[in-house]
Amino acid sequence: MIRKILQFRRPYTPPALTLSFDYERGLSGDDPTLADAGLDAVLAALARRKLRATFNCCAKLAEIAADRIRLIAAAGHEIGCHGYAHESPRDLTDADLRDMLRRSLDAFGGLSVRPVGFRSPQSHWDKRLMRELAAAGFRYSAEHDRASRPYVITRQPQVLMRFPVVTDDWDYIRNPAAPEVIARHTTYLRNAAAAKLPLALGYHPWVLAQDPQRIRDWESFVDLAIELQVPIAPFVDLLPS
Numbered sequence: 001m002i003r004k005i006l007q008f009r010r011p012y013t014p015p016a017l018t019l020s021f022d023y024e025r026g027l028s029g030d031d032p033t034l035a036d037a038g039l040d041a042v043l044a045a046l047a048r049r050k051l052r053a054t055f056n057c058c059a060k061l062a063e064i065a066a067d068r069i070r071l072i073a074a075a076g077h078e079i080g081c082h083g084y085a086h087e088s089p090r091d092l093t094d095a096d097l098r099d100m101l102r103r104s105l106d107a108f109g110g111l112s113v114r115p116v117g118f119r120s121p122q123s124h125w126d127k128r129l130m131r132e133l134a135a136a137g138f139r140y141s142a143e144h145d146r147a148s149r150p151y152v153i154t155r156q157p158q159v160l161m162r163f164p165v166v167t168d169d170w171d172y173i174r175n176p177a178a179p180e181v182i183a184r185h186t187t188y189l190r191n192a193a194a195a196k197l198p199l200a201l202g203y204h205p206w207v208l209a210q211d212p213q214r215i216r217d218w219e220s221f222v223d224l225a226i227e228l229q230v231p232i233a234p235f236v237d238l239l240p241s
């Protein structure tokens with residue numbers, strides 16, 4: 001019985017590593033030059049290894065930096081929505097929330113990009129956002145979340161999956177004196193590989209680009225995943241059919 005309930009709430013997700021990048025390019029107060037340098041480095045590293053990732057982009061960038069969004073899409077990566085201009089969904093009224101999603105889809109639509117995933121700026125999500133995402137045709141929400149597997153977060157008005165992002169690169173900023181980010185990610189990776197569980201980790205190209213060593217460490221981390229034979233896939237590839 002319990003197993004049946006779990007299967008209902010947690011459709012099967014293959015064990016895979018998802019590399020999830022938030023690309024704001026100045027809209028979160030980040031340095032756009034660093035964001036672009038980091039994006040270029042990450043795209044090159046992924047291309048060398050023939051890997052695909054998820055890039056959560058602010059929708060406004062489809063209007064003001066269309067070439068950058070096209071570059072990501074043309075390389076075959078998934079584009080998720082990271083708000084229109086990095087606004088906190090929790091601060092929006094219901095009407096403004098719907099407007100933000102419609103505006104975001106219109107902006108991406110101008111480049112023939114249709115995101116099915118949403119990642120909230122600062123992980124500021126609430127139940128209203130989940131409902132509006134499902135209503136707007138999104139299929140998943142990716143947020144900081146301790147769950148060990150993806151699960152269904154709402155069925156109203158249609159199924160919306162939650163992909164948990166267990167940790168990110170924020171300690172590089174929060175605690176730069178002891179940047180043990182990659183060591184922690186490596187522990188998560190080895191544990192997920194041993195337990196055959198999916199794993200998603202969050203990054204910001206501008207954070208990685210602050211120090212060339214961070215990019216090198218991240219590349220070594222990706223190579224370890226390859227060595228451990230952990231498949232690497234964007235969220236969209238892991239959605240139940």
Ligand SMILES: [Zn+2]
Nearest residue numbers: 022028121122
């Ligand atoms: Zn952000």
